[in-house]
Amino acid sequence: MDLPEFKLISFPLCPYVQRARGILVEKNIAHDIEYIDLQEPPAWFYDISPLEKVPVLLVDGKPLFESLAICEYLDEITPGTLHPEDAFNRALNRAWIEFGNDVLSLTFRFYTTNDQDVYKQLEVLLLERFETFEEFFSGEPFFNGTKFCIIDMVYAPLIRFHHAITKYSDKNFLADAPKLTAWGTRLLDYPAVVQSVPDDYDAILETYLRKQESIFGAYLS
Numbered sequence: 001m002d003l004p005e006f007k008l009i010s011f012p013l014c015p016y017v018q019r020a021r022g023i024l025v026e027k028n029i030a031h032d033i034e035y036i037d038l039q040e041p042p043a044w045f046y047d048i049s050p051l052e053k054v055p056v057l058l059v060d061g062k063p064l065f066e067s068l069a070i071c072e073y074l075d076e077i078t079p080g081t082l083h084p085e086d087a088f089n090r091a092l093n094r095a096w097i098e099f100g101n102d103v104l105s106l107t108f109r110f111y112t113t114n115d116q117d118v119y120k121q122l123e124v125l126l127l128e129r130f131e132t133f134e135e136f137f138s139g140e141p142f143f144n145g146t147k148f149c150i151i152d153m154v155y156a157p158l159i160r161f162h163h164a165i166t167k168y169s170d171k172n173f174l175a176d177a178p179k180l181t182a183w184g185t186r187l188l189d190y191p192a193v194v195q196s197v198p199d200d201y202d203a204i205l206e207t208y209l210r211k212q213e214s215i216f217g218a219y220l221s
Contacts, residue, residue, distance in 0.1 A: 026082065
């Protein structure tokens with residue numbers, strides 16, 4: 001099947017970009033990647049990204065934005081599906097994807113805030129969210145059993161980040177979530193997840209965190 005030419009506009013640390021890149025890899029879709037500096041993006045970026053965010057996927061030069069829209073599109077134009085076949089389970093996946101989006105948003109606020117009260121509130125909320133997910137998660141190799149799906153790729157960047165920050169602090173939000181911890185280990189070894197970030201991801205992340213004038217950033221100073 002002939003596919004369009006794809007170019008993924010990316011930022012090395014962006015978890016949403018990692019989703020799109022992982023699906024491109026999992027579906028064996030040929031593509032190019034262009035990394036930009038989100039602090040000083042090129043002028044053309046504003047013309048292709050209405051929300052001024054990455055990822056943007058150029059499809060024969062036409063821009064498609066929003067990570068889940070990109071993942072769904074890539075899944076639909078290639079053989080097989082990375083969603084469950086059953087309509088209810090497919091909807092349930094999308095619901096838990098939204099849950100993951102909420103946890104990702106809380107995580108970003110947690111490591112960037114410099115308000116001590118907000119920091120403590122976010123710490124409690126994150127622990128509660130992971131406890132809720134741990135209770136629901138089956139403990140199977142992947143979210144839907146033995147098959148890697150879009151929802152696995154959605155959570156992989158979140159788990160990768162939380163795994164990474166344990167190197168710099170005692171904040172291990174998965175410490176009491178053995179099923180999620182085991183799932184995370186499998187995800188971080190999965191080829192599409194491994195290839196969703198540049199080889200120097202850990203070094204880039206540490207540099208980025210050190211630049212944050214935040215309560216969490218003080219752990220690295």
